Amino acid sequence: MAVAKILWVDDEMESLQSQKMFLENKGYEVHTLSNGFDAIDYVKEHMVDVVLLDESMPGISGLETLAKIKEIRQQIPVIMITKNETENVMDDAIGSQISDYLIKPVNPNQVLLSLKKLLDNKRLVAEKTTSAYQQEFRNLFMALSSNPDYNEWMEIYKKLVYWELEMEKSDSPEMREVFQTQKEEANTEFGKFIAKNYASWVNPKSTDLPIMSHTLLQYKVLPHLEKGIPTFFVLIDNLRFDQWKAIQPIFAESFRIQQEESFYAILPTATQYARNAIFAGMLPIDIEKKFPVQWKNDDEEGGKNLYEEEFFKDQLKRLKKDNLRTSYTKVLNHNAGQDLVNNIHNLLDNDLNVIVYNFVDMLSHARTEMEVLKELANDEMSYRSITASWFEHSPLHQALKRIADKKVNIILATDHGSVRVNSPHKVIGDKQTTTNLRYKHGRNLNYEPKEVIAFRDPREAGLPTPTVNSSFIFAKADGYLCYPNNYNYFANYYRNSFQHGGVSLEEMIIPVIKMTGKV
Template sequence: MNEVRILWVDDEVDLLKSHVLFLRGKGYDVDTCNNGADAIEMVRTTPYDLIILDEMMPGMTGLETLPLIKEQRPTTPVIMVTKSEEESIMDKAIGSKIADYIIKPVNPNQVLLSIKKNVHSQQLVTERNTADYRAEFGRISSSLADARDFGEWCAIYKKLVNWEIELTDSTDDSIREILSYQENEADNEFGKFVKRNYLDWINRRDSSTPVMSHTLLRTRVFPIVEEHEKTTLLVIDNFRYDQWRSINSLLHGYYDVESEDFYCSILPTATQYARNALFAGLMPLAIDKIMPDRWLNDNEEGGKNKYEEEFLMRQLQSSGKRWRTTFDKLIRPEAGRRLIENIQHVYDADFSVIVYNFLDILSHARTETEIIRELTEDEAAFRSLTRSWFEHSDLYTILKMLSERRHTVIITSDHGTIRVDNPIKIIGDRETSPNLRYKTGRNLNYNPKEVFEITRPEEAQLPQSNLTSTYVFATGHDFFSYPNNANKYIRYYKNTFQHGGISMEEMMVPFIVLRPKG
């Protein structure tokens, strides 16, 4: 433990010698004084880690001394000691931003506990979390080998995200490195699991097949709409489970979490494929066959997600649903403000859908803008920025308004995103798709051991731009790099957030059902 300097201010400080000796015996460096004026001068010249301040002193009282101390050392925690339990005194002290208060007569262990809470809390939390994670490390490692279905993999992912959040502020760098290693190991094993099972999920549905993009509305969303008078489906592009964890506390005053689950995004985990499949209730190959004028392949010019509302209405009609339905797609900030101003059509609908694209924009901005890179240098920083955005967003306002109108809200996404750091080589012609996590085209040259390859796209119910087109997917934290100008390309894209490939972060899409409070 680094030496901690404490100032104890009390007009009867001579009667507290035994307490001071007790603290010094515990390794603390304790200074004392008996009046507010001396305390202010000592605080001005010495950077104390904590101050213990008597509330009832002759002359300048503790409550009068406190703001003058805060002027000098605004972040130093102050423990107020008082003889009185009057509520008005407590309110004044707490309103002055004290860290804690103690009622006289003072017990040495009570003082020690308050010091630990206010000075060593981060260290104690780190030590406890480190010990707890080390104990669970082996159990998680064993579960990687034992996981047999998508649900078991989701449980593993949830545990890893929980630990990532718990250890975010840990001062133990080594334990975060161990967690990062285990997360990489989990993503590698999950990639193998997907390679073994994906084509079966698509073509031979049984009890082990997860709910996927093209089955989500029919199996998960429509039953919820049937049960509730008003339901809003919120699809946030690129939204991951850890980002849900970063914002869910902001919604506690407005919603209860009815359920927290996952579904599986189809491949490629890209908006063009996954979101169109979600709203159409069809795999991409079926969309291309049934509505060829509504599907554009990667190498074709034009918007790839222009018909989501039409796809949704078609799926509702084919499922026999006659709900009053609205569809709003918010891409630019002014769209959110317009929806707030014209929210009545959402209130009036039985089933309303809102697509919100901000996180996708933020991911691309992180790639292209240096300042956003600095603000989101890792997952923890990205979560923090997500929370800050959400807290001040039109979307937060919309959700509060929907809570007041008793709307059940489903929050989900079309796919997640992963921070990539390992380039793998691929060669293709100019018709090859540009995505960093998957490629489709003809005459692709790559190492088959490094990717998941689909040489016959129809087996994965994916369309082909020509007869010899194949699809290849990056796994883990890999991303595709061309040999030409490779170093510049790698420097530009390394440690950016991408999607389209195979990872827990991209394929395990959160599915949250919120019930309005009250």
């Protein structure tokens, strides 16, 4: 490891020689100077890892020296050392971007601790992360092997997301690889779990069932309504649990996060199925029966999500909640987002406001098509980062900040997640077979059974039957479904893209968050 170079600037340096020797014995290279002018010249000519800077020196003060050093090299961490504990001096120093602050007389261990915090922090965190995950690895392995139920799967996925985010701090490629393997193994087991249990969830004989898309409003939104307190149900399209964790700190600045839970998206994990199910409070097979004109199957012309508000009002009526004052706002572009910013105060008179915000879905589709977005979001970490950056600067964030100081309830959820696909699978079908990459329906589908979850009778999955003898298949884990014609082209074109519609932890176990305003 390279030796860290310390510049220590103090007009009483003779009395600090023992401190200098202490640091040198600890492996640091320490250069000393007695005034600010020399320090500024030195920083111009030499690379330095940290500056220890006395605040009170003749000629040019520590604060003035600090300002000049920051002009030359903005990124150098500076530790200010002073006899002066007055608040305005501290404020000036902190406002000038010091990294730490020590009061004289300093003892050698204080200085060492401050240096370690600045220079070794990343390495120490990385080592701690790696060691903690090594301990957790066995626990996760045991959890996967113990035939988890739907609640335990939600906990397993939450832990996997936690460790995926922690692994960003690790500098060990080997540990990241071990984690990636464990996540893939979890998705394989999860595919088996869904294949075994999904039909019983949507054709229930049991009362012990997970909250799913079609029961979300009934059990996770409407129970939070309070008289005189407006509730905002914010649905961000295609938001994975790890993406929620990326934007959580931004929400936490304005809102109190009270409950962080998850629920299961129905199959297919695609907008037209999952989102319509949320607002209708029904499975697609029942929506088609009740709304035969409004419901569109994949192969039919027309918009697939044009009637969400109508479905929403019908659900409220069925649940005897149609006396509520409600609003429904769908944001599909930036102008509609600005309208929301300008209009959000007018929604405070309602009992329940629905805001559907399309962006993350557009991001995932655009990433497939645009080379520049493939570069910007080339893996999970950068995909999270670009989501956080979008949200921080979005009209949605601006709008919500405007009501953060009001007595409001916010329920944030999504319709489905997405998964990064890498394993192409061949599927043969007739001309009516749908084009989706993570699920297909059609007649006489020909596929490798172990690569998909198949429902020969769509009704078993709570789905309409678009044509006689039509069956549904769903890709698992990181698989995607390609036709034999032009197979290599499409396999390469879609490899490493984010897709949805199939069966994976990322697509199916998705966030529902309860927040309140900070009043």
